[in-house]
Amino acid sequence: MLVDEVGLSSDSRERVLNAAEELFVKRGYEAVIIKDIAKAAGIHHASLYHHVPGGKPSLYVEVMTRHLQRYQAGMHAAIQQPQENLESQLQSVGAWVIAHTPVNVIRLHNSDLTAIKAEAADIISNLAFEATLFPIVTVLEAAQQRGEIQHESLGYMAGSLFASLEAIHAIPDQYLDLSRQSIANQIIEVFIRGLKA
Amino acid sequence: MLVDEVGLSSDSRERVLNAAEELFVKRGYEAVIIKDIAKAAGIHHASLYHHVPGGKPSLYVEVMTRHLQRYQAGMHAAIQQPQENLESQLQSVGAWVIAHTPVNVIRLHNSDLTAIKAEAADIISNLAFEATLFPIVTVLEAAQQRGEIQHESLGYMAGSLFASLEAIHAIPDQYLDLSRQSIANQIIEVFIRGLKA
Protein backbone atom coordinates (compact mmCIF):
# COMPACT_ATOMS: atom_id res chain seq x y z
CA MET A 1 0.00 0.00 0.00
CA LEU A 2 3.06 2.27 0.18
CA VAL A 3 1.41 4.18 2.98
CA ASP A 4 4.62 5.86 4.01
CA GLU A 5 5.32 7.19 0.55
CA VAL A 6 1.98 8.96 0.25
CA GLY A 7 1.90 10.11 3.83
CA LEU A 8 -1.15 8.07 4.82
CA SER A 9 -1.59 6.58 8.26
CA SER A 10 -1.95 2.94 9.10
CA ASP A 11 -5.29 1.44 9.85
CA SER A 12 -4.76 1.12 13.58
CA ARG A 13 -3.42 4.60 13.91
CA GLU A 14 -6.71 5.75 12.43
CA ARG A 15 -8.65 3.60 14.89
CA VAL A 16 -6.66 5.12 17.76
CA LEU A 17 -7.40 8.63 16.54
CA ASN A 18 -11.10 7.90 16.14
CA ALA A 19 -11.38 6.34 19.58
CA ALA A 20 -9.44 9.19 21.16
CA GLU A 21 -11.58 11.78 19.42
CA GLU A 22 -14.81 10.27 20.60
CA LEU A 23 -13.65 9.91 24.19
CA PHE A 24 -11.86 13.24 24.54
CA VAL A 25 -14.74 15.17 23.04
CA LYS A 26 -17.27 13.44 25.22
CA ARG A 27 -15.51 13.28 28.60
CA GLY A 28 -12.72 15.84 28.43
CA TYR A 29 -8.96 15.52 28.79
CA GLU A 30 -8.53 14.38 32.39
CA ALA A 31 -11.42 11.94 32.49
CA VAL A 32 -10.01 9.89 29.60
CA ILE A 33 -7.17 7.45 30.24
CA ILE A 34 -4.86 5.99 27.63
CA LYS A 35 -6.02 2.46 28.38
CA ASP A 36 -9.62 3.35 27.47
CA ILE A 37 -8.50 4.71 24.12
CA ALA A 38 -6.32 1.68 23.37
CA LYS A 39 -9.09 -0.68 24.36
CA ALA A 40 -11.61 1.09 22.13
CA ALA A 41 -9.10 0.91 19.29
CA GLY A 42 -8.56 -2.79 19.92
CA ILE A 43 -4.86 -2.71 20.75
CA HIS A 44 -2.72 -2.91 23.87
CA HIS A 45 -2.09 0.46 25.44
CA ALA A 46 1.65 0.04 25.00
CA SER A 47 1.13 -0.21 21.24
CA LEU A 48 -0.56 3.14 21.21
CA TYR A 49 2.78 4.86 21.74
CA HIS A 50 4.03 3.40 18.48
CA HIS A 51 1.38 5.40 16.61
CA VAL A 52 1.46 8.49 18.81
CA PRO A 53 4.97 8.88 20.25
CA GLY A 54 4.03 12.15 21.94
CA GLY A 55 1.64 10.36 24.30
CA LYS A 56 -1.58 11.71 25.73
CA PRO A 57 -1.05 15.48 25.37
CA SER A 58 0.02 15.23 21.75
CA LEU A 59 -2.77 12.79 20.98
CA TYR A 60 -5.27 15.20 22.47
CA VAL A 61 -4.00 18.14 20.45
CA GLU A 62 -3.95 16.20 17.16
CA VAL A 63 -7.38 14.76 17.64
CA MET A 64 -9.07 17.94 18.84
CA THR A 65 -7.55 19.93 16.01
CA ARG A 66 -8.88 17.43 13.50
CA HIS A 67 -12.25 17.34 15.22
CA LEU A 68 -12.72 21.08 15.21
CA GLN A 69 -11.55 21.45 11.61
CA ARG A 70 -14.12 18.90 10.51
CA TYR A 71 -16.73 20.54 12.70
CA GLN A 72 -16.01 23.85 11.06
CA ALA A 73 -16.24 22.31 7.59
CA GLY A 74 -19.61 20.80 8.47
CA MET A 75 -20.96 24.07 9.79
CA HIS A 76 -19.73 25.82 6.69
CA ALA A 77 -21.46 23.30 4.45
CA ALA A 78 -24.65 23.61 6.50
CA ILE A 79 -24.89 27.37 6.04
CA GLN A 80 -23.79 27.28 2.40
CA GLN A 81 -26.75 25.27 1.20
CA PRO A 82 -28.88 27.32 -1.17
CA GLN A 83 -31.49 28.32 1.36
CA GLU A 84 -32.93 31.72 1.18
CA ASN A 85 -34.19 32.51 4.63
CA LEU A 86 -32.53 32.59 8.03
CA GLU A 87 -34.73 29.98 9.64
CA SER A 88 -33.91 27.18 7.21
CA GLN A 89 -30.22 28.02 7.37
CA LEU A 90 -30.27 27.84 11.15
CA GLN A 91 -32.17 24.56 10.97
CA SER A 92 -29.29 23.11 8.97
CA VAL A 93 -26.91 24.37 11.63
CA GLY A 94 -29.13 22.77 14.27
CA ALA A 95 -29.05 19.45 12.44
CA TRP A 96 -25.26 19.54 12.40
CA VAL A 97 -24.96 20.46 16.07
CA ILE A 98 -27.30 17.75 17.30
CA ALA A 99 -25.60 15.15 15.11
CA HIS A 100 -22.29 15.69 16.94
CA THR A 101 -21.04 15.39 20.48
CA PRO A 102 -21.05 18.85 22.08
CA VAL A 103 -17.88 20.91 21.83
CA ASN A 104 -18.52 22.18 25.36
CA VAL A 105 -16.40 25.31 25.23
CA ILE A 106 -16.88 26.04 28.92
CA ARG A 107 -15.23 22.77 29.88
CA LEU A 108 -12.66 23.30 27.16
CA HIS A 109 -11.51 26.53 28.79
CA ASN A 110 -12.00 25.67 32.45
CA SER A 111 -10.23 22.33 32.45
CA ASP A 112 -9.19 20.67 29.19
CA LEU A 113 -7.03 23.47 27.82
CA THR A 114 -5.36 24.19 31.16
CA ALA A 115 -3.84 20.70 31.01
CA ILE A 116 -1.90 21.23 27.79
CA LYS A 117 0.77 23.66 26.60
CA ALA A 118 -0.34 27.25 26.21
CA GLU A 119 0.43 27.58 22.47
CA ALA A 120 -1.55 24.46 21.64
CA ALA A 121 -4.36 25.66 23.88
CA ASP A 122 -4.50 28.97 22.01
CA ILE A 123 -4.74 27.24 18.65
CA ILE A 124 -7.53 24.96 19.80
CA SER A 125 -9.33 27.84 21.44
CA ASN A 126 -9.31 29.82 18.21
CA LEU A 127 -10.35 26.79 16.18
CA ALA A 128 -13.28 26.28 18.53
CA PHE A 129 -14.40 29.82 17.86
CA GLU A 130 -14.05 29.41 14.10
CA ALA A 131 -15.94 26.12 14.18
CA THR A 132 -18.88 27.17 16.32
CA LEU A 133 -19.66 30.87 16.72
CA PHE A 134 -18.15 32.32 13.60
CA PRO A 135 -20.39 30.48 11.09
CA ILE A 136 -23.50 31.46 13.02
CA VAL A 137 -22.46 35.09 13.22
CA THR A 138 -21.97 35.05 9.45
CA VAL A 139 -25.47 33.76 8.88
CA LEU A 140 -27.00 36.28 11.27
CA GLU A 141 -25.17 39.21 9.70
CA ALA A 142 -26.33 38.23 6.24
CA ALA A 143 -29.91 38.02 7.50
CA GLN A 144 -29.56 41.42 9.10
CA GLN A 145 -28.36 42.89 5.80
CA ARG A 146 -31.40 41.42 4.09
CA GLY A 147 -33.52 43.11 6.75
CA GLU A 148 -34.82 39.83 8.18
CA ILE A 149 -33.67 40.59 11.72
CA GLN A 150 -32.41 43.50 13.76
CA HIS A 151 -29.99 43.39 16.68
CA GLU A 152 -26.92 45.26 17.89
CA SER A 153 -24.95 42.37 19.36
CA LEU A 154 -25.18 39.50 16.92
CA GLY A 155 -22.02 37.89 18.29
CA TYR A 156 -23.55 37.36 21.71
CA MET A 157 -26.80 36.20 20.14
CA ALA A 158 -24.90 33.64 18.06
CA GLY A 159 -23.30 32.34 21.25
CA SER A 160 -26.65 32.17 22.93
CA LEU A 161 -28.17 30.12 20.11
CA PHE A 162 -25.22 27.77 19.86
CA ALA A 163 -25.28 27.09 23.60
CA SER A 164 -29.01 26.34 23.42
CA LEU A 165 -28.54 23.91 20.57
CA GLU A 166 -25.66 22.10 22.24
CA ALA A 167 -27.69 21.73 25.41
CA ILE A 168 -30.16 19.54 23.53
CA HIS A 169 -27.58 16.78 23.97
CA ALA A 170 -28.06 16.98 27.73
CA ILE A 171 -31.72 15.96 27.61
CA PRO A 172 -31.96 12.33 28.77
CA ASP A 173 -33.83 10.04 26.38
CA GLN A 174 -36.54 9.42 28.97
CA TYR A 175 -37.51 13.09 28.89
CA LEU A 176 -37.63 13.33 25.10
CA ASP A 177 -41.15 13.43 23.71
CA LEU A 178 -39.99 15.14 20.51
CA SER A 179 -37.01 14.42 18.30
CA ARG A 180 -33.93 16.46 19.07
CA GLN A 181 -34.23 18.03 15.64
CA SER A 182 -37.77 19.19 16.42
CA ILE A 183 -36.56 20.71 19.64
CA ALA A 184 -33.77 22.45 17.76
CA ASN A 185 -36.32 23.83 15.31
CA GLN A 186 -38.50 25.11 18.15
CA ILE A 187 -35.52 26.82 19.76
CA ILE A 188 -34.67 28.45 16.44
CA GLU A 189 -38.23 29.62 16.01
CA VAL A 190 -38.27 31.22 19.43
CA PHE A 191 -34.86 32.73 18.71
CA ILE A 192 -36.28 34.47 15.65
CA ARG A 193 -39.84 35.27 16.76
CA GLY A 194 -39.81 35.07 20.55
CA LEU A 195 -42.02 33.36 23.09
CA LYS A 196 -44.53 36.16 23.08
CA ALA A 197 -48.01 35.16 22.04
CA MET B 1 -17.69 26.55 71.09
CA LEU B 2 -19.06 23.08 71.72
CA VAL B 3 -19.07 22.50 68.02
CA ASP B 4 -19.52 18.78 68.38
CA GLU B 5 -22.60 19.12 70.54
CA VAL B 6 -24.45 21.30 68.09
CA GLY B 7 -23.25 19.44 65.04
CA LEU B 8 -21.28 22.34 63.61
CA SER B 9 -18.11 21.84 61.61
CA SER B 10 -14.69 23.11 62.47
CA ASP B 11 -13.24 26.10 60.73
CA SER B 12 -10.82 24.18 58.55
CA ARG B 13 -13.39 21.66 57.56
CA GLU B 14 -15.41 24.55 56.22
CA ARG B 15 -12.38 25.88 54.35
CA VAL B 16 -11.87 22.45 52.81
CA LEU B 17 -15.48 22.27 51.70
CA ASN B 18 -15.39 25.76 50.23
CA ALA B 19 -12.17 25.11 48.33
CA ALA B 20 -13.46 21.78 47.08
CA GLU B 21 -16.73 23.32 45.97
CA GLU B 22 -15.05 26.03 43.96
CA LEU B 23 -12.62 23.67 42.27
CA PHE B 24 -15.03 20.81 41.57
CA VAL B 25 -17.69 23.12 40.16
CA LYS B 26 -15.20 24.90 37.95
CA ARG B 27 -13.02 22.06 36.66
CA GLY B 28 -15.01 18.88 37.23
CA TYR B 29 -14.28 15.75 39.24
CA GLU B 30 -11.26 14.27 37.45
CA ALA B 31 -9.41 17.50 36.82
CA VAL B 32 -9.26 18.36 40.53
CA ILE B 33 -6.70 16.66 42.76
CA ILE B 34 -6.82 16.40 46.52
CA LYS B 35 -3.58 18.34 46.89
CA ASP B 36 -5.11 21.36 45.11
CA ILE B 37 -8.03 21.37 47.49
CA ALA B 38 -5.83 21.02 50.57
CA LYS B 39 -3.52 23.76 49.34
CA ALA B 40 -6.42 26.13 48.71
CA ALA B 41 -7.71 25.35 52.19
CA GLY B 42 -4.29 26.05 53.70
CA ILE B 43 -3.60 22.59 55.12
CA HIS B 44 -1.51 19.57 54.23
CA HIS B 45 -3.33 17.09 52.02
CA ALA B 46 -2.97 14.40 54.61
CA SER B 47 -4.93 16.52 57.08
CA LEU B 48 -7.83 16.67 54.69
CA TYR B 49 -8.69 13.06 55.46
CA HIS B 50 -9.26 13.99 59.07
CA HIS B 51 -12.16 16.21 58.02
CA VAL B 52 -13.42 14.06 55.18
CA PRO B 53 -12.68 10.41 55.97
CA GLY B 54 -14.44 9.25 52.81
CA GLY B 55 -11.82 10.88 50.60
CA LYS B 56 -12.35 12.40 47.19
CA PRO B 57 -15.61 10.72 46.10
CA SER B 58 -17.39 11.48 49.35
CA LEU B 59 -16.03 15.02 49.38
CA TYR B 60 -17.34 15.54 45.87
CA VAL B 61 -20.80 14.28 46.74
CA GLU B 62 -21.07 16.36 49.90
CA VAL B 63 -19.88 19.51 48.27
CA MET B 64 -21.93 19.21 45.08
CA THR B 65 -25.06 18.45 47.06
CA ARG B 66 -24.53 21.54 49.15
CA HIS B 67 -23.71 23.62 46.10
CA LEU B 68 -26.83 22.62 44.22
CA GLN B 69 -29.07 23.08 47.23
CA ARG B 70 -27.81 26.62 47.67
CA TYR B 71 -28.10 27.22 43.94
CA GLN B 72 -31.69 26.10 44.07
CA ALA B 73 -32.40 28.36 47.03
CA GLY B 74 -30.92 31.32 45.18
CA MET B 75 -32.95 30.61 42.07
CA HIS B 76 -36.05 30.30 44.19
CA ALA B 77 -35.37 33.64 45.87
CA ALA B 78 -34.73 35.26 42.49
CA ILE B 79 -38.08 34.25 41.06
CA GLN B 80 -39.97 34.95 44.28
CA GLN B 81 -39.23 38.64 44.31
CA PRO B 82 -42.41 40.65 43.89
CA GLN B 83 -42.02 41.34 40.19
CA GLU B 84 -45.05 41.32 38.03
CA ASN B 85 -43.81 40.57 34.56
CA LEU B 86 -41.81 37.73 33.08
CA GLU B 87 -38.92 39.82 31.84
CA SER B 88 -37.95 41.25 35.21
CA GLN B 89 -38.26 37.82 36.82
CA LEU B 90 -35.98 36.30 34.22
CA GLN B 91 -33.53 39.16 34.71
CA SER B 92 -33.26 38.19 38.37
CA VAL B 93 -32.62 34.61 37.29
CA GLY B 94 -29.97 35.89 34.88
CA ALA B 95 -28.28 37.86 37.65
CA TRP B 96 -28.07 34.72 39.78
CA VAL B 97 -26.74 32.55 36.96
CA ILE B 98 -23.98 34.95 35.95
CA ALA B 99 -22.98 35.49 39.57
CA HIS B 100 -22.14 31.78 39.94
CA THR B 101 -19.79 29.31 38.30
CA PRO B 102 -21.73 27.34 35.67
CA VAL B 103 -23.33 24.07 36.75
CA ASN B 104 -22.42 22.62 33.35
CA VAL B 105 -24.89 19.75 33.27
CA ILE B 106 -23.44 18.29 30.08
CA ARG B 107 -20.08 17.74 31.76
CA LEU B 108 -21.89 16.61 34.90
CA HIS B 109 -23.53 13.76 33.02
CA ASN B 110 -20.78 12.90 30.52
CA SER B 111 -17.90 12.70 32.96
CA ASP B 112 -18.31 13.86 36.57
CA LEU B 113 -21.21 11.63 37.53
CA THR B 114 -19.79 8.55 35.83
CA ALA B 115 -16.89 8.67 38.29
CA ILE B 116 -19.01 8.26 41.41
CA LYS B 117 -21.49 5.68 42.69
CA ALA B 118 -24.75 5.41 40.78
CA GLU B 119 -27.07 6.27 43.69
CA ALA B 120 -25.13 9.41 44.53
CA ALA B 121 -25.06 10.32 40.85
CA ASP B 122 -28.85 10.02 40.66
CA ILE B 123 -29.35 12.29 43.62
CA ILE B 124 -27.03 14.94 42.24
CA SER B 125 -28.60 14.65 38.82
CA ASN B 126 -32.06 15.28 40.25
CA LEU B 127 -30.79 18.14 42.39
CA ALA B 128 -29.25 19.73 39.31
CA PHE B 129 -32.62 19.63 37.60
CA GLU B 130 -34.39 21.12 40.63
CA ALA B 131 -31.79 23.85 40.93
CA THR B 132 -31.66 24.96 37.32
CA LEU B 133 -34.52 24.04 34.99
CA PHE B 134 -37.36 23.62 37.42
CA PRO B 135 -37.45 27.21 38.72
CA ILE B 136 -37.38 28.58 35.17
CA VAL B 137 -40.18 26.27 34.05
CA THR B 138 -42.24 27.51 36.98
CA VAL B 139 -41.77 31.14 35.97
CA LEU B 140 -42.60 30.41 32.33
CA GLU B 141 -45.75 28.49 33.19
CA ALA B 142 -47.00 31.30 35.40
CA ALA B 143 -46.38 33.78 32.58
CA GLN B 144 -48.23 31.53 30.19
CA GLN B 145 -51.21 31.43 32.54
CA ARG B 146 -51.21 35.21 32.66
CA GLY B 147 -51.24 35.18 28.86
CA GLU B 148 -47.85 36.85 28.53
CA ILE B 149 -46.37 34.09 26.39
CA GLN B 150 -47.54 31.10 24.40
CA HIS B 151 -45.60 27.88 23.77
CA GLU B 152 -46.23 24.13 23.84
CA SER B 153 -42.86 22.98 25.18
CA LEU B 154 -41.92 25.28 28.01
CA GLY B 155 -39.59 22.68 29.52
CA TYR B 156 -37.32 22.66 26.49
CA MET B 157 -37.49 26.44 26.26
CA ALA B 158 -36.43 26.74 29.89
CA GLY B 159 -33.44 24.53 29.14
CA SER B 160 -32.59 26.62 26.14
CA LEU B 161 -32.62 29.85 28.14
CA PHE B 162 -30.62 28.40 31.00
CA ALA B 163 -27.93 27.10 28.63
CA SER B 164 -27.71 30.51 26.97
CA LEU B 165 -27.30 32.26 30.29
CA GLU B 166 -24.65 29.85 31.55
CA ALA B 167 -22.70 30.29 28.33
CA ILE B 168 -22.14 33.94 29.21
CA HIS B 169 -19.43 32.67 31.55
CA ALA B 170 -17.51 31.36 28.55
CA ILE B 171 -17.00 34.78 27.00
CA PRO B 172 -13.38 35.84 27.63
CA ASP B 173 -13.00 39.26 29.24
CA GLN B 174 -11.22 40.59 26.16
CA TYR B 175 -14.36 40.05 24.07
CA LEU B 176 -16.70 41.69 26.56
CA ASP B 177 -17.83 45.14 25.52
CA LEU B 178 -20.95 44.94 27.66
CA SER B 179 -21.41 43.73 31.20
CA ARG B 180 -22.42 40.10 31.54
CA GLN B 181 -25.67 41.24 33.08
CA SER B 182 -26.44 43.38 30.03
CA ILE B 183 -25.78 40.43 27.79
CA ALA B 184 -28.07 38.31 29.94
CA ASN B 185 -30.78 40.95 29.62
CA GLN B 186 -30.39 41.02 25.84
CA ILE B 187 -30.66 37.25 25.66
CA ILE B 188 -33.82 37.39 27.75
CA GLU B 189 -35.27 40.07 25.54
CA VAL B 190 -34.65 38.01 22.41
CA PHE B 191 -36.06 34.96 24.20
CA ILE B 192 -39.32 36.81 24.79
CA ARG B 193 -39.61 38.96 21.64
CA GLY B 194 -37.28 37.36 19.09
CA LEU B 195 -34.61 38.71 16.79
CA LYS B 196 -37.09 39.75 14.19
CA ALA B 197 -37.09 43.42 13.40
Added chain:
DNA sequence: GTCTATATAAAGATAGAC
Protein backbone atom coordinates in the same frame (compact mmCIF):
# COMPACT_ATOMS: atom_id res chain seq x y z
C1' DG C 1 2.98 -3.38 14.73
C1' DT C 2 1.89 -5.70 18.67
C1' DC C 3 2.73 -7.70 22.72
C1' DT C 4 4.89 -8.63 27.84
C1' DA C 5 7.40 -6.76 31.26
C1' DT C 6 8.95 -3.02 33.62
C1' DA C 7 9.96 1.61 34.88
C1' DT C 8 8.39 6.30 36.43
C1' DA C 9 5.41 9.46 38.07
C1' DA C 10 1.34 11.08 40.14
C1' DA C 11 -2.60 10.68 42.99
C1' DG C 12 -5.25 8.77 46.69
C1' DA C 13 -5.01 7.23 51.19
C1' DT C 14 -3.19 5.63 56.01
C1' DA C 15 -0.16 5.45 60.33
C1' DG C 16 1.56 7.53 63.86
C1' DA C 17 4.32 11.40 66.10
C1' DC C 18 3.47 15.84 67.92
Added chain:
DNA sequence: GTCTATCTTTATATAGAC
Protein backbone atom coordinates in the same frame (compact mmCIF):
# COMPACT_ATOMS: atom_id res chain seq x y z
C1' DG D 1 -5.88 19.04 64.04
C1' DT D 2 -1.85 19.05 61.66
C1' DC D 3 2.14 17.39 60.16
C1' DT D 4 5.99 13.83 58.16
C1' DA D 5 6.64 9.60 56.37
C1' DT D 6 5.01 5.88 54.00
C1' DC D 7 2.06 2.78 51.42
C1' DT D 8 -1.07 1.58 47.54
C1' DT D 9 -3.06 2.24 43.47
C1' DT D 10 -3.42 4.03 39.09
C1' DA D 11 -1.77 6.17 34.94
C1' DT D 12 1.76 7.40 31.73
C1' DA D 13 5.50 5.89 29.35
C1' DT D 14 9.65 2.95 27.75
C1' DA D 15 12.42 -1.36 26.54
C1' DG D 16 12.85 -5.10 24.13
C1' DA D 17 11.13 -9.76 22.48
C1' DC D 18 8.42 -11.56 18.76
